[in-house]
Amino acid sequence: MNDSYLRLCSWGGPIFCVLFLIGFIGFADFMPPISPANSAQEVADIYKNDATSIKIGLIFMMIATSFTMPFVSAIITRMKQMQNSSPTLVTTFVIVSAALSCFLFVLICSWAVSSFRADRAPEIIQAFNDFAFILLIWPVSLIPVSYIALGLAILADNKQQPIFPRWFAFLNFWFAVLAYGGCLLIFFHEGPFAWDGLIAFWIPAVAFFGWYIVTSVVLLQSKSPALEK
Amino acid sequence: MQLQQAHTSSLTKDIIIWFGLVVFTLISFVIGHEQSLSAEYATMAILLVSFIKVRLIIRYFMEVKYAPKALKIAFDLWCLIVCAMLIFILLFSSAI
Amino acid sequence: MSSSESTVALSTDSNNNHQAYLPSELGVWMFVFGDLLIFSVLFASYAWERVQQHSIFLISQNELSQTFGVINTILLLTGSLFVVLALHSARNNKLSQTKKLLLLAIATGVGFFINKVFEYKDKVSDGFTLLTNDFFMFYYMLTGIHLLHVCVGTGALIYLYKRLSCQGISTDNIKHLESGGIIWHMVDLLWIALFPLLYLIK
Numbered sequence A: 001m002n003d004s005y006l007r008l009c010s011w012g013g014p015i016f017c018v019l020f021l022i023g024f025i026g027f028a029d030f031m032p033p034i035s036p037a038n039s040a041q042e043v044a045d046i047y048k049n050d051a052t053s054i055k056i057g058l059i060f061m062m063i064a065t066s067f068t069m070p071f072v073s074a075i076i077t078r079m080k081q082m083q084n085s086s087p088t089l090v091t092t093f094v095i096v097s098a099a100l101s102c103f104l105f106v107l108i109c110s111w112a113v114s115s116f117r118a119d120r121a122p123e124i125i126q127a128f129n130d131f132a133f134i135l136l137i138w139p140v141s142l143i144p145v146s147y148i149a150l151g152l153a154i155l156a157d158n159k160q161q162p163i164f165p166r167w168f169a170f171l172n173f174w175f176a177v178l179a180y181g182g183c184l185l186i187f188f189h190e191g192p193f194a195w196d197g198l199i200a201f202w203i204p205a206v207a208f209f210g211w212y213i214v215t216s217v218v219l220l221q222s223k224s225p226a227l228e229k
Numbered sequence B: 001m002q003l004q005q006a007h008t009s010s011l012t013k014d015i016i017i018w019f020g021l022v023v024f025t026l027i028s029f030v031i032g033h034e035q036s037l038s039a040e041y042a043t044m045a046i047l048l049v050s051f052i053k054v055r056l057i058i059r060y061f062m063e064v065k066y067a068p069k070a071l072k073i074a075f076d077l078w079c080l081i082v083c084a085m086l087i088f089i090l091l092f093s094s095a096i
Numbered sequence C: 001m002s003s004s005e006s007t008v009a010l011s012t013d014s015n016n017n018h019q020a021y022l023p024s025e026l027g028v029w030m031f032v033f034g035d036l037l038i039f040s041v042l043f044a045s046y047a048w049e050r051v052q053q054h055s056i057f058l059i060s061q062n063e064l065s066q067t068f069g070v071i072n073t074i075l076l077l078t079g080s081l082f083v084v085l086a087l088h089s090a091r092n093n094k095l096s097q098t099k100k101l102l103l104l105a106i107a108t109g110v111g112f113f114i115n116k117v118f119e120y121k122d123k124v125s126d127g128f129t130l131l132t133n134d135f136f137m138f139y140y141m142l143t144g145i146h147l148l149h150v151c152v153g154t155g156a157l158i159y160l161y162k163r164l165s166c167q168g169i170s171t172d173n174i175k176h177l178e179s180g181g182i183i184w185h186m187v188d189l190l191w192i193a194l195f196p197l198l199y200l201i202k
Helices: A004-010 A012-027 A040-049 A051-066 A068-081 A087-116 A122-141 A143-156 A166-182 A198-221 B002-006 B011-033 B039-061 B069-095 C002-016 C026-052 C054-061 C066-091 C095-125 C134-167 C171-200
Strands: none
Touching (some): A004 A198, A040 A051, A051 A068, A068 A087, A087 A143, A122 A198, A143 A166, A166 A198, B011 B039, B039 B069, C066 C095, C066 C134, C095 C134, C095 C171
């Protein structure tokens, strides 16, 4: 079996992280996020003053998003090669990963709408900004399902030399727990559970990007069952 | 299997540990209601008692007592750091 | 990889020392540590907020019913004891006893859940919700996250019960029982740390 494309796609995760974070932190300056406690005028001023750098950042993030797709394809390939592989778990992983790409696309579009006509009514800018940040955090209620599906698939792989190491399954469960912290963000405008808080933003952010890095390392070390012999 | 049998703690020991944990729970409950103790001392006592309970559970119920050294040290460090951190934040951080 | 190194380190350690035995498997312990880490962060941010708004937290805390809290603590402790006893019976190859003890442990988990739901209902009918103040925000969030852990732990015990019913006792199933037990004890010890922070300290 030809593994070289899989290896190539395995780099999609780190590339996504680097490009996305360059856009998110370096250009758009969304780290820390625009506070949900800000007034409409404050939000509109941010978009008015930093319009160009925000737009450049969004372009980076959008291109970064495209790299998640080959990356998850590499994982799906490996999931299918596992002994005892369950089509249900693979499909769950596929659906959630595909949905995640859509979320990223729509949320970046929403930031783009905010910055596209930064001189319009502040309330409209604020509404699209809210929409984007809620769409950035709230998928943490969905993504963990893909981590859990991947983890269960790894545990079911009962070969002598499993495709992924077993500890990676438990790491996935842990990432799932970390990510769930943002589930209740719509209640809060400030504090640790608001969209710029420790539990809802910082910890899930570390889990989200950390997952791409660790998974990429594990993918690059994995071998096709046919090549093993 | 033999390995597991070798240090399987006896049934009575586990029940004694459980009894101790219940007694500790009631002690911290009483400290919580004790008016003669100053708030600082009560808080510190309650936290210390609960982390003793945590360590008992880790060592005897999770069987970390019989586990490799690395695991024992890691759990003890966690107990120590978290307990110290909580006491520090609750009692001394307002002075900063 | 550092973790594969630590696997080697752990296994050589247990070879040198006849006493050492790693229950369950490395991944489960990693998960437990990860979870403890998250809760440490939650505890710290709660403690920090508490110091900033001490009087509000103290007044709100007095609205909690400590009786509910103590009952729940004892329920979880007893559940932990049942899980430990179940593991011993499994190691001694007593299937029906293991299953009975597991059922009792599951019952304590369900009991905790029901008790918690009544406590929440009580608080909400008194007019205290997630948005009342920062104390109740932490109260609902911390106990809620913990309750989720209780559900997962109870689910794991139910899975183990079914597995034992179908397959009987084997070395493999004892490993699984150890893993389920460790998760359950972790849920227990998190509550042991959470209970005084929310209900008791002054």
